[in-house]
Amino acid sequence: MHSREKKSSSSLSKGLVLLALLIVAFLFYSRLSTKGLPSNVSSIVNSEFESFRDLKELSDEQKTNLKKAAAGFWICQTADSTGPFQKLDRVELLDNGIIWQVTDWFVEFPSGDTASFVHVKHAYLDPFSSFEDSSTYTCNYRIIRQAFVIEGDTCFGESQVDEMWKAQRKGDNLILNRREYVPYNGAIQDFFPPKAIDLVEVLNPKDCAPNADLKYFLKASLKKVLSRNTPVPFKEDAVKLWIDQYYGPAVFEEMLQSLGPYVVVADSFPVEFEVRDDGSIVKPGLKSGGLYNGQFEKMLLSEIQTWSFPKLVAGSKSTRVSYTFLP
Structure with missing residues (x-):
């Protein structure tokens, strides 16, 4: 008898929870029927739907042509060259999709202290679909190897990391995942810092902290400087x-x-x-x-x-x- 009472009480509780969920669902449906989605939600849903709907799979020939069209030496850097934080991103993109990339950050703190951070990546970019305007396309992006140099100390980040990027030609420029690069017009031998590319091939590497990136190292440096103030x-x-x-x-x-x-x-x-x-x-x-x-x-x-x-x-x-x- 005691067991049946427990079961009955449990069933009643579940029934009340289900009834409450049905009421909430009904009220939500009623709102959608009369007013639709809130504007901020609706715009996001519609925008994401449009992006997926307009995707077209690329042929092998189109993939090859896009790789060749994007090949070259590209740079992206801080617009204000006088600010206390400076970025310089250099990308060599080969016509087979292979990428060599060196990103430099330089920071000057209010105390007068400075810090430099370097990120070197060997990666691969493979286009697989495009949007209707044909100048924008989606790529598989894989980091083959990566290294960080923080104040002269080198460590190695995770390898074989897969991401999805969006690329676009904008006049003479190249946009890679919201970064706009301009063509490099200087001497090729001066494009990368000396021996920077060789860092990803070093044997017996020391691993960085898990999931470390340039943001991680910059915040650690900021915290260290502030601790002395x-x-x-x-x-x-x-x-x-x-x-x-x-x-x-x-x-x-x-x-x-x-x-x-x-x-x-x-x-x-x-x-x-x-x-x-x-x-x-x-x-x-x-x-x-x-x-x-x-x-x-x-x-x-x-x-x-x-x-x-x-x-x-x-x-x-x-x-x-x-x-x-x-x-």
């Missing part, structure tokens, strides 16, 4: 300037450029967070709220929690910061 009074504009000069171009832009070709992002990302006395971040959130908090928004909030800022004089009344990221 004396506390300062809280100023929201000073925190925003750190984002403008360092975290924006070094982290936010890199996050955008690492997204897959079909990921649709918002026009802006208004966020807010608090800075602790030790310079760490707590309570990051989206200011706009809204129904749609996509994967990128969640990634961004999680990333912000790893950032470091100058230590603060204890007892600051308010350390809340509002900032809007623009793709």
Whole structure:
């Protein structure tokens, strides 16, 4: 008898849960029937659907032609050559899809300290489908080997890493996964730093930390420099300037450029967070709220929690910061 009562009680609970789910589903369906999807959700769904619908599989001849058309020496660099954070990305793309790439980051901190970071990649780019306008196509991208040089110390990242990229010819320029490259017109022997390409062939390599990338090393360097600084009074504009000069171009832009070709992002990302006395971040959130908090928004909030800022004089009344990221 006792066993039957348990079973009956359990069945009743499941029934109530199911009824509640049906009511929620009915209300959601009613909203869709009368008002449709919220505009921010609808635009994202429609945009992603259009991207997939317009894809056309490439023939072997088309793949070969695209590889040959993209072959050459390409560079992408920071627009403001006077800023404290500088990027220089060099790509040699062979007509068989093989890529040799060397990315240099140079950082000057407010303290006067400097740091340099180098990322060397041997990779392969293979087009497989195109969009209706034919100048944009999707590629399989595989990192065969990669190495990092951080302040003269070399370590090796994960090998055989697969990604999906979108490529596009824009006049004389080449866009690879949201990065716009221009043709290199200098002497070929000066294109790559001396011996940089040889780094990926070094025997008995030391492995980097799991999932390490340039962002990881830059944040570690920032944190090290900040640990030596004396506390300062809280100023929201000073925190925003750190984002403008360092975290924006070094982290936010890199996050955008690492997204897959079909990921649709918002026009802006208004966020807010608090800075602790030790310079760490707590309570990051989206200011706009809204129904749609996509994967990128969640990634961004999680990333912000790893950032470091100058230590603060204890007892600051308010350390809340509002900032809007623009793709």
